[in-house]
Amino acid sequence: MNRSMTGQYVQKDSVLHKMDARAKLLCFILLLVVMLKAKTVFSYGLAAVTLVAVCALSKLSFSALTSTLSRMTTFLIVIFLMNALFFSTQEAIWKWGIFTLSREGIVQGLHVVAHVVLVLVLSNLLTCTTTPIELTTALEVLLKPLKVFRIPVEMIALVLSVALSFIPTLLQEADTIRKAQIARGARFESRNLIEKARSFLPLILPIFLCAFRRADELSLAMEARGYRGAAKRTKKAKIPLKKSDLLALGICSCICAVQFFL
Amino acid sequence: MQIQLKQLCLQYDCEGRKSDVLQDIDLQIGRGEFIGIMGRTGCGKTSLVQLMAGLLTPTSGQVLIDGEDINSRHYDKTILRGKLGYVFQYPEYQLFETTVYRDVAFALKYSKLSKKEVEARVRQALEDMGFDFAAIREESPLALSGGEKRRVAIAGVLAAQPEILILDEPIAGLDPQARDAFLKLLKKLHAQGTTILMISHNADALADCAHRLIVINDGKKALDGTVEEVFSHEEVLSQMHLDVSFASRMSKKLALPHSVTYEAFVQNLKAKLGGDAQ
Ligand SMILES: Nc1ncnc2c1ncn2[C@@H]1O[C@H](COP(=O)(O)OP(=O)(O)O)[C@@H](O)[C@H]1O
Ligand SMILES: [Mg+2]
Numbered sequence: 001m002n003r004s005m006t007g008q009y010v011q012k013d014s015v016l017h018k019m020d021a022r023a024k025l026l027c028f029i030l031l032l033v034v035m036l037k038a039k040t041v042f043s044y045g046l047a048a049v050t051l052v053a054v055c056a057l058s059k060l061s062f063s064a065l066t067s068t069l070s071r072m073t074t075f076l077i078v079i080f081l082m083n084a085l086f087f088s089t090q091e092a093i094w095k096w097g098i099f100t101l102s103r104e105g106i107v108q109g110l111h112v113v114a115h116v117v118l119v120l121v122l123s124n125l126l127t128c129t130t131t132p133i134e135l136t137t138a139l140e141v142l143l144k145p146l147k148v149f150r151i152p153v154e155m156i157a158l159v160l161s162v163a164l165s166f167i168p169t170l171l172q173e174a175d176t177i178r179k180a181q182i183a184r185g186a187r188f189e190s191r192n193l194i195e196k197a198r199s200f201l202p203l204i205l206p207i208f209l210c211a212f213r214r215a216d217e218l219s220l221a222m223e224a225r226g227y228r229g230a231a232k233r234t235k236k237a238k239i240p241l242k243k244s245d246l247l248a249l250g251i252c253s254c255i256c257a258v259q260f261f262l
Numbered sequence: 263m264q265i266q267l268k269q270l271c272l273q274y275d276c277e278g279r280k281s282d283v284l285q286d287i288d289l290q291i292g293r294g295e296f297i298g299i300m301g302r303t304g305c306g307k308t309s310l311v312q313l314m315a316g317l318l319t320p321t322s323g324q325v326l327i328d329g330e331d332i333n334s335r336h337y338d339k340t341i342l343r344g345k346l347g348y349v350f351q352y353p354e355y356q357l358f359e360t361t362v363y364r365d366v367a368f369a370l371k372y373s374k375l376s377k378k379e380v381e382a383r384v385r386q387a388l389e390d391m392g393f394d395f396a397a398i399r400e401e402s403p404l405a406l407s408g409g410e411k412r413r414v415a416i417a418g419v420l421a422a423q424p425e426i427l428i429l430d431e432p433i434a435g436l437d438p439q440a441r442d443a444f445l446k447l448l449k450k451l452h453a454q455g456t457t458i459l460m461i462s463h464n465a466d467a468l469a470d471c472a473h474r475l476i477v478i479n480d481g482k483k484a485l486d487g488t489v490e491e492v493f494s495h496e497e498v499l500s501q502m503h504l505d506v507s508f509a510s511r512m513s514k515k516l517a518l519p520h521s522v523t524y525e526a527f528v529q530n531l532k533a534k535l536g537g538d539a540q
Contacts, residue, residue: 173355179317180356183348184369184418185340202368205358209404 008168009131014059015244016129021138023245028126030252034259035118039111043262047118050255055121058129068124069117076113083109132164162218170211177206263326264426264457265291265314270323272309272481283309284481287323291459293425296452298472298489299461302503306481307461308351311428314459315348327426344373347424351431353415357403362388362414365403369422387421388414390447392440409440416444426457433467445471469493469507469522477502489522 011017016024031050038047055065069076086098087105094101127135140157147153181202182188188199241249267289273280284306291297301307312318313325316332316339325332332342350356359365366384375383385395391413403414416432429448433441448471452458462468468475468489475492477485479502485492493499493510505511509527513520518530 176350177356179312180348180350180353183315183317183343183346183350184356185343185372185422186368187372202356202358206356209358210355 008127010060010064010128012059012129014057014129016054016058016125019129019248020239020241020245021130021134022141023241023249024126024130025135025138025142027248027252028122030249030256031122032119034252034256035122036115037259038115038118040262043259044114046255046259046262051118051121054125058125060125060128064128065121065124068120072116072120076116079116080109080113083112132161136161136164166211166214169214170207173210174203174207177210178203263290264293264328265289266324266326266329267314268324268326270310270313270325271321272306272313272318273321282481284313284320287483289476289483289486291457294452294455294457295474296448296458296472297460298468298475299459299478300463300465300468300475300504301478301484305478307478308430310478311348311430311459311461315346315428316342317348340372344422345424346426346428347419347422349416349419349427349429349432351434352412353419353432354408354411357411357415357418360402361399362401362403362406363399365414366418366421369418373422383421383423384417387417390420390450391417392443393417409436412436413440420451424456427451427459429458429460431461431463433462433464441467463505465493465505465507466509466524469509470524477504490520493522494520 019027031054034050035047038044058065084105085101087100087102087108091104092100092102130138136157139160140153143151143153143156178188184202186199186202188196188203267287270284270287270289271282272284273282287310299307299311309318313320314327316325319333327342327345330337332339357365359368363384366387367380370380370383373380384399388395388398393410393413398414403411406414419427427448433444436444445467448458448460452471458471460468460472472489475485475487475489476483477492477499484502485495485498489507493506496506496510496514499506507522507524509524510520510522512518513527513530516531516534518527518534521527521530
């Protein structure tokens, strides 16, 4: 029951941690394309080798890198089965009611699962090596061009940074509430499906209330301190990208380009 | 012994860096004791009592309740849930039902009590917490004031009539009247035979209710003894950022015989003044 949190920033001394968040975010998008473009043996090979290399650079422990994966096992199995059993084809290996099992279905299921795994590990790498503040600031910078279309970029950035900074608090409160209900005799392990759904009510409701209460308090506190929506904010000094950041961007672009030819 | 802790250790694994929250805690707690637990914030009090309640699993060591290891695979935790009540810090956030009655009765949902017995227990618990049963039963618990919510939440634990009652800072933030009423209720439950463990920073409340004090410092058991014994180590306690009770401090200042409760202090003072006057 004593779990630590997953997908949260982990302080380490690595190149990935030191990298400029803007460059990191761009590299992340490039590598995301590399992961999702994987189709053949070679392209999977390239994606996997790239991912392992980045993992090694991050100096993160194996458990930190895969913690999200281990929580998503059920989800992965479900999406595999959905793909494998509902693929419509003539050449079924096995048929039962609405379910058809086919070679193509299994192959597609494996593709989807592989893509999800690659993307999950990659996203985990991003969130574990970048603080929420760095991440949202970088996002704000990168989204700036959208201001031309009157999209409230600063507002979006603020919403994101507030949401991200509340995740640990809310997880902790959720954990306390879960314990409190268990101590009161709540049973979350009932087998009956409806019963099971109902048994989560004591958990879901207080967590939502908690979240709303926090949001309420925060908005009051912000107003009390004079926050007034999208007023023009003062600019921070612009820091140019370092050579190493540009190098990383270059390498990622190359890998991405190669992936299109594989 | 009702509760026994043997060589209990707890570590949190924060990304490779292990942090020791509790180290080598040995403790024996007998049936019907009223124990106060003190310690500065972050020293591990909450972790300690959550281990006893089976809400955390120890890294090593054992928790025995009535002689049975609660973390053994063969132990049925529902037995523990029936025996042990746990009042969380800020219990008001765990309310969720549509009416106060249903929320208090939640803990009895899986018990084999009849409807009548459930109602009697809920009534008793709510009245113990100072409510008018008829007036409060159909209220929404979420519409009550903060203090009322907390009292409803505590009633929800008391309704199960636990043999062991653990309370994590239950009186922090209560107004003086509600606090005194609550302490009185705890004394009554103790007189009826309930084993009580209460975490508190309020030395006066602990001196008033508890018979034994356990002081935790930096994840280790620092002091363990009667309230008189523990409060006689005023310097040691102040090094751990803790206070002794008002009576204990004053009786030392005035060079009176050491007493920890307010009543005893007043009596000693009267005796002294009376003696001087003659
Ligand atoms: N879920 C957790 N993950 C990591 N560390 C924790 C967790 N919960 C508590 N701790 C740490 O354990 C220590 C003891 O906490 P706690 O038992 O709540 O102390 P107390 O109740 O005495 O204030 C603290 O230093 C805290 O940071
Ligand atoms: Mg605590």
